[in-house]
Amino acid sequence: MAATSMVDAFRRDRVGIASFCVVGFFVVLALAAPLITALYGKNPTEHYGQNGAGLLSPEGLPLLPNGGISTEHWFGIEPGLGRDVLAQLVYGVRTSLLIAGTSAAVVAVIGVVVGVAVGYLSGFVDRAFTFVCNVLLAFPALLFLITLGPVVQTRFVGPGESEPAWMQFLVLVLVFSVFGWVPLAMVLRTVVRSLREQEFVEAARALGASRRHIVFRELLPNVWAPVLVHLTLAVPAMVTTEAALSFLGVGVNEPVPDWGRMISRGADVFYDDPTYLVFPGVSLLLFVLAFNLLGDAVRDALDPHTVR
Numbered sequence: 001m002a003a004t005s006m007v008d009a010f011r012r013d014r015v016g017i018a019s020f021c022v023v024g025f026f027v028v029l030a031l032a033a034p035l036i037t038a039l040y041g042k043n044p045t046e047h048y049g050q051n052g053a054g055l056l057s058p059e060g061l062p063l064l065p066n067g068g069i070s071t072e073h074w075f076g077i078e079p080g081l082g083r084d085v086l087a088q089l090v091y092g093v094r095t096s097l098l099i100a101g102t103s104a105a106v107v108a109v110i111g112v113v114v115g116v117a118v119g120y121l122s123g124f125v126d127r128a129f130t131f132v133c134n135v136l137l138a139f140p141a142l143l144f145l146i147t148l149g150p151v152v153q154t155r156f157v158g159p160g161e162s163e164p165a166w167m168q169f170l171v172l173v174l175v176f177s178v179f180g181w182v183p184l185a186m187v188l189r190t191v192v193r194s195l196r197e198q199e200f201v202e203a204a205r206a207l208g209a210s211r212r213h214i215v216f217r218e219l220l221p222n223v224w225a226p227v228l229v230h231l232t233l234a235v236p237a238m239v240t241t242e243a244a245l246s247f248l249g250v251g252v253n254e255p256v257p258d259w260g261r262m263i264s265r266g267a268d269v270f271y272d273d274p275t276y277l278v279f280p281g282v283s284l285l286l287f288v289l290a291f292n293l294l295g296d297a298v299r300d301a302l303d304p305h306t307v308r
Helices: 003-011 014-031 033-040 085-121 124-138 141-156 165-195 199-206 211-222 224-248 259-268 274-302
Strands: none
Touching: 003 014, 003 274, 014 033, 014 085, 014 274, 033 085, 085 124, 085 165, 085 211, 085 224, 085 259, 085 274, 124 165, 141 165, 141 224, 165 211, 165 224, 199 211, 211 224, 224 259, 224 274, 259 274
8 A cells, every 4th residue: 555545544534633633732732841831821840829828728629619720720720739730731741752752762663673683584583582572471561660660769769869750761661661562573573474475575585685685675664554553552551551650659750740640649639629630530531542543543544454
């Protein structure tokens, strides 16, 4: 299927176009977070409720209706600390996309290199690859993420010191990358094993083409479609996992804004301030749903056998 045909097929998918617009909206929010908060006049770390009078009750709950929504704080303020919810949301998507995007890039590089190499070479390399994949797939990745945080904190951070934000990001990206490349590499191994028996590859061999030429000129251009589909489905899974870890208190820590931690805080005060939970919960739902629908639309557009 030609690239123009794929684009045309995607354009005919109304759900795909709508999901693409929603995902693009969140990406723009993440990229423009500093500009948006500067124009809005609020930042995600200042404790407005504690620093200003008449915003929080002695129990730390917003005094104004609907979680403190007002002309000053469009989405209200956070119970307890009194931070601005809108500023937290905008920077929260920035946190999620930074972790998921970086992890997806690393996963793509490792998955493509390993998957194409194993699929082309086979033999002992394929058997070793299968063993490594079986070990990693059997390993409880989420449990590893939960237990790794305290280990890193104890090993690399001094007593009484807080774990720096870059270290939290690095740990999450490394773990996502270590376990995330396996499914992509397994898919690409199967694709390449099928491609290497095709006539255009046999013709390249007959003409004396080197392995490097066959891999880079004949095989790689034909594996970008499954890579794209895999990444569009992997990114929302990483965003959800990162939010779940922060919800459990082992992901991104204060003061870095994070949707998962906002949802955790919202669950604690739901009966007293249900509005606070709505904004991060709906934002996460919309983002993940739109990204998953976008992944389905991309997969359908790239599949020549899809009936439309």
